[in-house]
Amino acid sequence: MSDLEYPADLRYTADHEWVRTNGDGAVRVGITAYAQDALGDVVYVSLPSVGDALTAGDSCGEVESTKSVSDLYAPLDGEVTAVNEALDATPELVNSDPYGEGWMYELKLADPAAVDALQDRDTYTASLG
């Protein structure tokens, strides 16, 4: 796993998702380098809709590779304010740039402080073994 990167400024979940604080009470969400590597070539991403109210742990989308289907889970409570529409035509961005152009959606958090309860990089990478 040493060749996969995990930026220090992100928070992580046990479901292999990352959360980046935008500074305005909203966060951007995606899947980690580990997740995209484990799934293989991502060929289809189904995202929640703008305006959806999500509760942490809700299944809110799906990521598919040629032969696997995985659920996306809401990392925190909040309302969806944006989705990455580029993934419709170019789902491979999830593999090539998981923390950048491969982002998935943005959430306006019910409680902006809740981000702090998620795993920091060291905790997450330690969980990968």
Added chain:
Amino acid sequence: MVRVLSQEVDGLPRRLYADGGALASRDMTLLTSPLHDRHVALGAKLADFGGWQMPIEYPGGGVLREHTAVRERVGIFDVSHLGKALVRGPGAADFVNACFTNDLRKVAPPKAQYTMCCDEATGGVVDDLIQYVHSDDEVFLVPNAANTAEVVRRLKAVAPQGIEITDQHQDYAIIAVQGPKSFEVVEALGLPTDLEYMSFTTATWQGREVIVLRSGYTGEKGFELVPKWDDAPALWDALVEAMEPYDGLPCGLGARDTLRTEMGYPLHGNDLSMDITPNMARAGWAVGWKKDAFWGKDALEKQKAAKDYRLTWGLLATGRGIPRAHNEVKDADGKVIGEVTSGTMSPTLKKGIALALLDRTVGEGDEVVVDVRGRELPMTVVKPPFVQTETA
């Protein structure tokens, strides 16, 4: 991410090693190919295929790049998990011919043939396999990994005195060389390539015996090489080197599955099974209806005459989404008219494709809807293959 909802390759559910370092660890309960060390050294993702731990894909490749390498250039696959069994003795070919569906007398040895082992009572498919007809007294069988023991058991149960059936699963390896450049790669090893489709010959490579068969499961031109188990690593290494000038790739069983699905080739366990007969799967071309006997003949003739069964069709997505095995197929009114047996994203077409069993009211060109976990995916009924290739 990422809890895996469903994952299957070659029809067998596979466990995603999502618990970190376990990905690299070796499950000691699974059998491994003689090329296992090569796969581990390449960093392949491994999964369980019928009790065998085999590569799904390789780093630097991935299913999409490996798929494209085979369609445009060349790729090699380790398919040593496939079963091998030898039927030998006076009249061995006649014996096999009286058991399996295809008419072995249509081919002159040495030639291989696709055939099916059906259940006598139901006509359901125990396995589909390749039979290499060496002579009247010797037939070499290549069944699917998970079904080998059952096929061997059924043959042994009825074999007459003098016919010997030997399970040779771990006596031979099988390496498939597939793609437009497969001839160049096999020639580079000094192996014979002047073979008709489904013909084979026993050749010698660096003093080792290798069976060379013109065959494959990808739709491309290609070969299946059958070396002795212990000779496989040296042969693999030579093939890796020989395909370098052509930008060839080692390919995992993930790409093998997308390649065969694009061709509409059935996979046992998905598109052929104890519940999906050759009639339903349109595999009647591999049934010797005029033979005196084969397992399941009466049941299959009865079913064929009754014309009351679903038929296999191809489905091509007109919307975004990927159909999966067991998804329901519905008509415009929402009535269930069938079920997907295999589904994936076609790397060539970049669209969802499926094989599905559909009611007889459905025909080519019909628009249907596939229920993909609650989402409606519009698809068109088509005749496979989904892509045009040059097999022969």
